[in-house]
Amino acid sequence: MKASTSPANDSNLIATLAAGVAHEVRNPLNSLQINLSILEQELSELLPGRENHVFAVLAKIAGEIKRLDDFVSEFLRFARAPRPNVERLAVGPLLTDLAGFITPECSQKGVRLEVELDGPESAWVDGFQLKQAVLNLVLNALQASPAGGHVVVRTSGDKRRLVVSVSDDGEGMSPETRAKAFTPFFTTREEGTGLGLALVHRIVDQHGGSVDILSAPGRGTTVTLVFPAPRGA
Numbered sequence: 001m002k003a004s005t006s007p008a009n010d011s012n013l014i015a016t017l018a019a020g021v022a023h024e025v026r027n028p029l030n031s032l033q034i035n036l037s038i039l040e041q042e043l044s045e046l047l048p049g050r051e052n053h054v055f056a057v058l059a060k061i062a063g064e065i066k067r068l069d070d071f072v073s074e075f076l077r078f079a080r081a082p083r084p085n086v087e088r089l090a091v092g093p094l095l096t097d098l099a100g101f102i103t104p105e106c107s108q109k110g111v112r113l114e115v116e117l118d119g120p121e122s123a124w125v126d127g128f129q130l131k132q133a134v135l136n137l138v139l140n141a142l143q144a145s146p147a148g149g150h151v152v153v154r155t156s157g158d159k160r161r162l163v164v165s166v167s168d169d170g171e172g173m174s175p176e177t178r179a180k181a182f183t184p185f186f187t188t189r190e191e192g193t194g195l196g197l198a199l200v201h202r203i204v205d206q207h208g209g210s211v212d213i214l215s216a217p218g219r220g221t222t223v224t225l226v227f228p229a230p231r232g233a
């Protein structure tokens with residue numbers, strides 16, 4: 001008999017494999033971290049002065065361990081995204097709640113964040129996933145913005161479809177970056193994992209919607225998400 005497969009089965013399998021890999025990577029990482037702390041403690045009793053280059057080496061190792069641990073967390077976040085649980089939700093509170101959460105980080109960087117609600121009052125979405133997608137876009141916008149920059153989350157659309165766009169007046173993307181932006185693990189940022197836009201794409205796809213990027217180097221970027229109402233809703 002031929003084995004049958006479906007997107008739901010595939011994503012369960014990916015999530016299970018990812019959890020297994022994460023487990024196998026995380027345990028040794030934890031142990032490395034603990035042993036490194038012990039080593040640091042013992043060396044600090046033996047070697048006078050924190051300026052000894054040995055401590056710089058230890059700090060570098062600790063930094064790499066953290067980078068790997070963060071990578072595993074990001075990977076899990078991507079692999080675990082379940083199929084959306086779509087329901088009719090009020091859009092305004094979802095987005096203002098999200099803005100409240102991210103505003104301190106924007107203010108710290110001197111970037112102004114605004115939410116303009118010109119779209120339908122309610123829409124058929126998975127609230128958690130909508131917030132996750134918009135959060136990824138706002139973080140990208142923030143990372144691309146200089147101090148004094150301006151990020152706008154705007155809704156439009158009608159009863160049949162919610163449109164959410166996130167615009168910034170930051171560095172923009174080259175055509176090459178634009179072409180690869182949705183590819184998992186593609187990043188131009190030193191600290192980036194390259195899974196943010198891949199996750200956004202996946203969330204929108206699973207809602208039966210679409211995502212589009214308009215960007216010009218030095219002029220800024222607008223990413224637009226469309227969430228259609230399900231048939232018969």
Ligand SMILES: Nc1ncnc2c1ncn2[C@@H]1O[C@H](COP(=O)(O)OP(=O)(O)OP(=O)(O)O)[C@@H](O)[C@H]1O
Binds near residue numbers: 074140168171173195
């Ligand atoms: N608003 C933006 N302005 C300029 N470039 C952007 C913007 N959003 C995304 N990019 C480019 O697209 C790349 C991929 O973005 P993505 O969100 O997938 O990954 P990342 O931000 O690098 O890492 P992660 O989101 O996993 O922390 C970024 O590295 C950056 O080059």
Ligand SMILES: [Mg+2]
Binds near residue numbers: 140195196
């Ligand atoms: Mg990102």
